[in-house]
Amino acid sequence: MIRVVLVDDHGIVRQGVRTLLEEQADILVIGDCEEGAQALTLVQRMQPDVLVADLMMPGLGGLDLIQRVRQSNPATQVVVLSMHANVAYVAESLRRGAIGYVIKQADIRELVSAVRAAAGGKRHLSPGIDEAGVRESLRLSATAPIDPLEKLSQRERQVLECVARGHTNAEIAASLGLSRRTVETHRANMMRKLGLESQADVIRFALRRGLLPIEP
Amino acid sequence: MQTDPALSPGTDLGTVLNLLPVGACMVDPESGEILLANDAAACILDVAAAQDLIGRSLLQLVQRRRRREVRDYLRHVMETAPLPRFFHERLELAGGRQIDLEVAAGILNLGDRPVIQLAFRDITDQISAEAALRESEALFRSLAETTDAAIFLFRGAYNIHVNAAACRITGFDYHELVAMPFWQILHPDFRDLVRERGLARQQGEHVDSQYEVAILTKRGETRWLQYAGNVIDYQGQPAVLGTAIDITDRKQIEQALQESEARFRTLAHVSPASITVHVDDRVVYANPAAASLTGLSEKELQETDFWSMLHPDSVETMQRAYERMGRGESVSDLKLQVTVKHSATRWIEVNWCPFDHQGKTAWIITGYDITALVEAEQVLRNNARRLETLSEIDRLGLLVTSRQEIAGSVLELIRSLIPCDQASIIETDPTQHSYVVMAVSPLTDNGIRPGRRFKAVRWRSVPEDLAQGVYLVPDLERLARRTPFQKELHRAGLRSYIAVPLAAQQKLLGMMILASRQTDSFSAQVQTTALEVARRVAMVLHNAQLFGELESSHRRLEELSRRLVQVQEIERRAIARELHDEVGQTLTALSIHLELASRVGLEEQAQRLAETRRLVEDLTDRVRRMSLDLRPPMLDDLGLLPTLLWYFDRIAQQYRLQVTFEHHGIERRFDADIETALFRIVQEALTNVARHAQVQTASVRLWADSATISAQIEDKGQGFDPDFVLSRNNTSGLRGMQERVRLLAGKLVIEAQPGSGACLTALLPLHEARHT
Numbered sequence: 001m002i003r004v005v006l007v008d009d010h011g012i013v014r015q016g017v018r019t020l021l022e023e024q025a026d027i028l029v030i031g032d033c034e035e036g037a038q039a040l041t042l043v044q045r046m047q048p049d050v051l052v053a054d055l056m057m058p059g060l061g062g063l064d065l066i067q068r069v070r071q072s073n074p075a076t077q078v079v080v081l082s083m084h085a086n087v088a089y090v091a092e093s094l095r096r097g098a099i100g101y102v103i104k105q106a107d108i109r110e111l112v113s114a115v116r117a118a119a120g121g122k123r124h125l126s127p128g129i130d131e132a133g134v135r136e137s138l139r140l141s142a143t144a145p146i147d148p149l150e151k152l153s154q155r156e157r158q159v160l161e162c163v164a165r166g167h168t169n170a171e172i173a174a175s176l177g178l179s180r181r182t183v184e185t186h187r188a189n190m191m192r193k194l195g196l197e198s199q200a201d202v203i204r205f206a207l208r209r210g211l212l213p214i215e216p
Numbered sequence: 217m218q219t220d221p222a223l224s225p226g227t228d229l230g231t232v233l234n235l236l237p238v239g240a241c242m243v244d245p246e247s248g249e250i251l252l253a254n255d256a257a258a259c260i261l262d263v264a265a266a267q268d269l270i271g272r273s274l275l276q277l278v279q280r281r282r283r284r285e286v287r288d289y290l291r292h293v294m295e296t297a298p299l300p301r302f303f304h305e306r307l308e309l310a311g312g313r314q315i316d317l318e319v320a321a322g323i324l325n326l327g328d329r330p331v332i333q334l335a336f337r338d339i340t341d342q343i344s345a346e347a348a349l350r351e352s353e354a355l356f357r358s359l360a361e362t363t364d365a366a367i368f369l370f371r372g373a374y375n376i377h378v379n380a381a382a383c384r385i386t387g388f389d390y391h392e393l394v395a396m397p398f399w400q401i402l403h404p405d406f407r408d409l410v411r412e413r414g415l416a417r418q419q420g421e422h423v424d425s426q427y428e429v430a431i432l433t434k435r436g437e438t439r440w441l442q443y444a445g446n447v448i449d450y451q452g453q454p455a456v457l458g459t460a461i462d463i464t465d466r467k468q469i470e471q472a473l474q475e476s477e478a479r480f481r482t483l484a485h486v487s488p489a490s491i492t493v494h495v496d497d498r499v500v501y502a503n504p505a506a507a508s509l510t511g512l513s514e515k516e517l518q519e520t521d522f523w524s525m526l527h528p529d530s531v532e533t534m535q536r537a538y539e540r541m542g543r544g545e546s547v548s549d550l551k552l553q554v555t556v557k558h559s560a561t562r563w564i565e566v567n568w569c570p571f572d573h574q575g576k577t578a579w580i581i582t583g584y585d586i587t588a589l590v591e592a593e594q595v596l597r598n599n600a601r602r603l604e605t606l607s608e609i610d611r612l613g614l615l616v617t618s619r620q621e622i623a624g625s626v627l628e629l630i631r632s633l634i635p636c637d638q639a640s641i642i643e644t645d646p647t648q649h650s651y652v653v654m655a656v657s658p659l660t661d662n663g664i665r666p667g668r669r670f671k672a673v674r675w676r677s678v679p680e681d682l683a684q685g686v687y688l689v690p691d692l693e694r695l696a697r698r699t700p701f702q703k704e705l706h707r708a709g710l711r712s713y714i715a716v717p718l719a720a721q722q723k724l725l726g727m728m729i730l731a732s733r734q735t736d737s738f739s740a741q742v743q744t745t746a747l748e749v750a751r752r753v754a755m756v757l758h759n760a761q762l763f764g765e766l767e768s769s770h771r772r773l774e775e776l777s778r779r780l781v782q783v784q785e786i787e788r789r790a791i792a793r794e795l796h797d798e799v800g801q802t803l804t805a806l807s808i809h810l811e812l813a814s815r816v817g818l819e820e821q822a823q824r825l826a827e828t829r830r831l832v833e834d835l836t837d838r839v840r841r842m843s844l845d846l847r848p849p850m851l852d853d854l855g856l857l858p859t860l861l862w863y864f865d866r867i868a869q870q871y872r873l874q875v876t877f878e879h880h881g882i883e884r885r886f887d888a889d890i891e892t893a894l895f896r897i898v899q900e901a902l903t904n905v906a907r908h909a910q911v912q913t914a915s916v917r918l919w920a921d922s923a924t925i926s927a928q929i930e931d932k933g934q935g936f937d938p939d940f941v942l943s944r945n946n947t948s949g950l951r952g953m954q955e956r957v958r959l960l961a962g963k964l965v966i967e968a969q970p971g972s973g974a975c976l977t978a979l980l981p982l983h984e985a986r987h988t
Contacts, residue, residue: 056853063854087865088850088858105836137861146880146919151928153977154967 036060070097091137164206387434403430511557527553613756627657662708720758871906909933
């Protein structure tokens with residue numbers, strides 16, 4: 001028997017889904033509610049196998065609910081029932097720990113398959129969902145350090161190279177046609193952005209990044 | 217002369233007599249015939265040789281009238297026995313010369329008859345000297361008795377003689393004085409002195425023969441004598457003749473004077489007030505306070521003319537006082553400024569008090585150094601005026617909003633506070649590297665006039681060095697090179713000036729120029745005042761500028777909201793049309809289909825319903841797209857990162873623009889306005905790239921730390937001229953981006969050049985760093 005808790009702020013939808021699920025012999029809806037916080041309490045009390053949750057709810061939203069449930073009750077799998085087929089929503093739901101994603105507009109009976117898959121620890125996404133897009137989105141949303149060099153403005157990059165070559169502010173100002181004060185400002189911003197503290201740091205950075213040729 | 221037993225009877229008597237140092241002869245008592253004589257006798261008696269005397273009568277040797285005396289003498293010798301050993305005789309020789317002889321006579325038996333033996337010595341000179349002395353002594357005594365000077369004649373410790381004046385002065389009588397040691401009348405304080413002098417004199421040292429001593433009279437009074445001592449020969453022996461004049465009265469006056477002067481000097485010496493005594497416009501006395509006040513020594517003061525020390529500003533005051541002094545009036549509490557050593561000036565309060573000095577009017581001048589007081593007063597007065605000016609400036613700032621007007625009025629105020637020939641305010645124009653004259657006072661027809669622009673010779677974008685202090689040009693004439701502005705000042709006949717920075721919030725707004733026709737006419741104090749005033753002026757001008765900016769930003773906001781309303785209306789119109797055209801039509805179609813479905817048979821019904829379902833799906837899709845276009849709900853639901861990812865996907869489909877996306881630290885939620893702003897900036901920038909840059913790729917980078925979030929959109933496309941695009945005030949979206957960033961207190965850096973791509977970087981502060 002798959003024990004299910006249902007949360008959806010739309011009463012009609014909730015009622016429909018409950019009816020649909022209860023028709024199944026292997027599924028038992030042990031509770032439903034209309035709001036995220038209630039759902040969390042319910043899950044913690046009832047320890048269901050599967051939580052069927054809408055994403056868009058007042059109060060504690062679906063995305064946060066997924067995360068909280070996965071943290072407090074890892075045994076409870078979450079299936080999202082959403083009107084959004086957008087990969088962003090799907091990817092975000094998966095990232096937060098959902099195992100299934102069912103679009104409301106799709107054949108609602110598909111939900112039954114998703115709940116069964118979830119209970120078995122298997123992922124189920126509605127057929128309309130761009131699975132490749134979701135994978136790409138998940139990949140892209142993973143944070144990656146940005147090359148600090150990219151953060152520099154063109155001027156700051158020029159100043160960086162000049163500083164690394166050992167030019168003084170006055171020389172840099174002359175060669176770039178800027179005022180000395182401007183060069184000083186660029187230089188300070190550049191060093192702050194790169195997290196460098198001295199000219200030696202600048203030279204090391206420039207060497208490592210190949211901005212300075214290593215001469216014999 | 218008696219027979220010397222040592223002589224043998226055979227010895228020639230004449231030979232013996234000739235050995236004697238005295239005249240000797242033997243005379244017959246009856247006839248007076250000289251029986252024997254020696255050479256010395258011949259010499260005394262004016263005869264050539266002893267031989268010539270023998271046989272002659274003694275009587276013949278003397279004047280005729282004296283012969284009887286000689287005869288009597290001889291008789292007297294014969295009759296008187298024993299004879300006095302020595303006696304004195306006076307003879308008048310035949311030649312008329314009188315001689316005095318000291319004679320010893322004896323009776324000698326020569327053979328059987330007695331003869332008179334005479335031995336004699338010429339004492340004529342001695343007698344005459346004694347007589348002269350007696351005469352002089354008599355003169356001295358009579359003189360001594362009549363003079364007012366006391367005379368003490370003493371030998372050893374005792375007075376031998378004193379005169380009447382000595383008795384009168386000392387109060388002792390003659391006998392008392394003669395009986396006491398001379399030093400006894402000396403005042404005890406002088407005994408040692410006199411003793412030392414005496415000792416020194418005896419040792420042959422040179423000692424002043426005159427000095428003043430005090431004595432004690434018999435009644436115990438102190439009297440002062442001016443004493444002169446000389447060693448004289450008195451009665452054949454050295455004695456000291458002391459003469460003394462009673463100078464007690466003079467001495468007492470002198471002492472009284474000295475005491476009063478000493479009191480004056482002591483007082484004057486310790487007096488904190490400067491005290492000088494002037495006779496004939498010359499300083500004859502100056503106390504230490506006077507020296508310290510003027511920095512001159514007493515000697516220097518004596519050589520300094522008082523008038524030359526007067527500060528030019530005080531000459532007139534002094535002249536008026538001098539007229540009053542000329543009438544012998546005393547002058548008090550006169551405040552004068554004097555120039556002392558090292559050209560320093562000091563304020564003194566002076567009192568002139570006249571007094572009689574040997575028939576002339578002399579002045580005692582007392583002066584107090586009131587420099588600190590006067591300076592404090594001046595500082596107070598200046599402060600009051602400065603405060604007044606500052607509050608006037610503040611008031612101007614509240615009443616007037618035009619910066620030119622403020623600058624003009626401010627200059628009027630400043631000129632009343634700081635004397636100068638021309639004051640001006642010039643504004644910096646960093647975009648043109650130049651200065652523009654904002655206001656001038658007074659307005660003349662020289663080259664400094666409002667609106668005139670001066671190109672900077674050497675522009676400094678952040679002239680912090682200027683913003684910190686006053687720039688002083690003491691003499692334009694002596695500048696090797698002059699800037700255009702300086703040339704204009706110089707041409708206008710101005711010689712020196714100060715440029716005071718007008719800086720607010722680390723930004724140089726301009727400068728306040730105070731110029732003078734004189735060289736070196738701005739003292740350090742004036743500079744300080746100018747700097748202080750300039751700060752206030754800068755603040756007021758800055759406020760006016762901010763107010764102006766506020767107004768223009770207000771106008772911009774109005775413009776923005778007007779545009780927003782326009783856009784809103786356009787969007788509403790589009791939505792209305794879409795709802796009406798698309799959604800409405802579809803719903804109508806749906807309604808028809810459902811109506812049809814209810815009427816037809818089961819088989820056809822299934823087909824109708826399938827058709828209906830397709831319409832519903834189509835409608836759902838349409839509604840979703842509409843909502844996404846208006847505002848992606850995922851921005852609210854999911855946040856910035858998923859929305860951007862979605863958007864990049866969409867723009868790739870829509871415009872065939874591939875976005876390389878890098879991010880760090882943004883996989884969390886930010887304030888809705890931050891997320892919206894960044895999303896719109898990225899959206900706007902990428903739309904621009906897609907539409908204008910003619911490239912297929914762009915890079916987007918987002919990174920955030922605890923304080924800031926930055927977004928950077930870069931492309932290698934056609935690029936553009938930011939100034940040109942911004943100035944066109946069109947729909948490029950750059951201005952919209954600027955507004956969004958400005959509203960969130962962020963910074964937008966636009967780096968773009970026609971032909972070499974573009975890079976936009978937006979930086980927004982997070983949390984408390986932000987103030988909207």
